[in-house]
Amino acid sequence: MHGTGRARAARFAHSARCALMALVTFGAASLADTACADELTGTLKKIHDDGVVVLGVREASIPFSYFDGKSTVGYSQTIALQIVDEIKKTLGMPQLKVREITVTSSNRTPMLLNNQIDLECGSTTHTVERENVAAFSNSFFQYAVRMIVRKGSGITDFQDLAGKPVVTTAGTSDERLLRRLNTDKHLNMRISSARDHSEAFAALKDDKAVAFVMDEPIVYGFKATDPRPDDFVVTGTPLGYEVYACMFRKGDEPFRTLVNGVIARGQTSGDAERLYKQWFTQPIPPRGINLNFSLSEQNRALFAHPNDRALD
Known part of the structure; x- marks a missing residue:
C-alpha cells in the first residue's frame, strides 16, 4: 500500500476507534477526555x-x-x-x-x-x-400552500383576491409564490407581509386583510386553536407543494x-x-x-x- 493509502487507512481506523469510544463512554465520560476531539469538524x-x-x-x-x-x-x-x-x-x-x-x-x-x-x-x-x-x-x-379566510366572505380561490388586501408572512416561500401570482395574473392584490404567523393571522381577524396565505398545516393550526374556529375556512387551489x-x-x-x-x-x-x-x-x-x-x-x-x- 502506497503512502497516501496507508494514511487514509490510518485516519479511517482512528475515526472508527473514536466512534466506538464515544459509544462506550456515553454516560461515563465525554469525548473531550479522549484523543478524538481533534477529529471533529x-x-x-x-x-x-x-x-x-x-x-x-x-x-x-x-x-x-x-x-x-x-x-x-x-x-x-x-x-x-x-x-x-x-x-x-x-x-x-x-x-x-x-x-x-x-x-x-x-x-x-x-x-x-x-x-x-x-x-x-x-x-x-x-x-x-x-x-x-x-x-x-x-x-x-x-404540504400545500393555501389560504384561510372568514366564512361567508365569498372567497373560494385566489382569483377572488383581485384588488383586495391580503397578508402573508415575511421571508417565507409563500410570500414569493403570492407575489409571483399577483404579477403573473395581474390581480392587483394589496399584499402585506407580517413579521410572523401570529401577526398575519391577527391581521385577518382584525379585518385588515381578507385572506392569510400560508402553508396549509399552519393555517389549519390557527383555525383549530382560535376561540371561534367555525368563523374561518381554509380554501383555494394550492399555489404549489413544498x-x-x-x-x-x-x-x-x-x-x-x-x-x-x-x-x-x-x-x-x-x-x-x-x-x-x-x-x-x-x-x-x-x-x-x-x-x-x-x-x-x-x-x-x-x-x-x-x-x-x-x-x-
Whole structure:
C-alpha cells in the first residue's frame, strides 16, 4: 500500500476507534477526555467546544414548533430534540446543554450563518434558492400552500383576491409564490407581509386583510386553536407543494449524515407516523385542541422513501 493509502487507512481506523469510544463512554465520560476531539469538524466541533447546542425555535408555528406557555413543543421540535440526543451520543456528552433562541421567518437564516444557532427544525421550507446559503436535511413534512379566510366572505380561490388586501408572512416561500401570482395574473392584490404567523393571522381577524396565505398545516393550526374556529375556512387551489426540513450550515457532511440518519430512521421505522398522529390527529397542548389533519398520501410516500429534495 502506497503512502497516501496507508494514511487514509490510518485516519479511517482512528475515526472508527473514536466512534466506538464515544459509544462506550456515553454516560461515563465525554469525548473531550479522549484523543478524538481533534477529529471533529464543523457544527459538531462547535457544539463540542462550546458545550452547548443552540436550537432555533418558533413561537407560533402550530403544531410544528411553538411555545405552549411552559416550553417549546411540537412535531418538528420533537425531531430537533431527537437530533440533540444523537449529538449527545456521538460526542459522548450526555450532559450537553441545550439552548433555545426564538427565530422568525426573516431572521432564521442570518442567525444560522452568524453562528447564533446550530440547527433550526421548525417550519422552514426547503427551496432550491435557499440551497445557495444553507443546507437542508431530509424532508419531514410535505404540504400545500393555501389560504384561510372568514366564512361567508365569498372567497373560494385566489382569483377572488383581485384588488383586495391580503397578508402573508415575511421571508417565507409563500410570500414569493403570492407575489409571483399577483404579477403573473395581474390581480392587483394589496399584499402585506407580517413579521410572523401570529401577526398575519391577527391581521385577518382584525379585518385588515381578507385572506392569510400560508402553508396549509399552519393555517389549519390557527383555525383549530382560535376561540371561534367555525368563523374561518381554509380554501383555494394550492399555489404549489413544498416540503419542510431542518436547516443547518452548508458544507458540513458529518452533521448532515447525523441529522439525516435520525430523520430517516424515524420515518422508515414507523416512529414518524406515530409522531404525526400525536400532533395532527390527537389533542395537543396547551388547550387540548385536535387539528384533525390526517396523514396525506404524499407524506406517507415521503416516510417510505426519505429524501432531501426540494419540490420547487
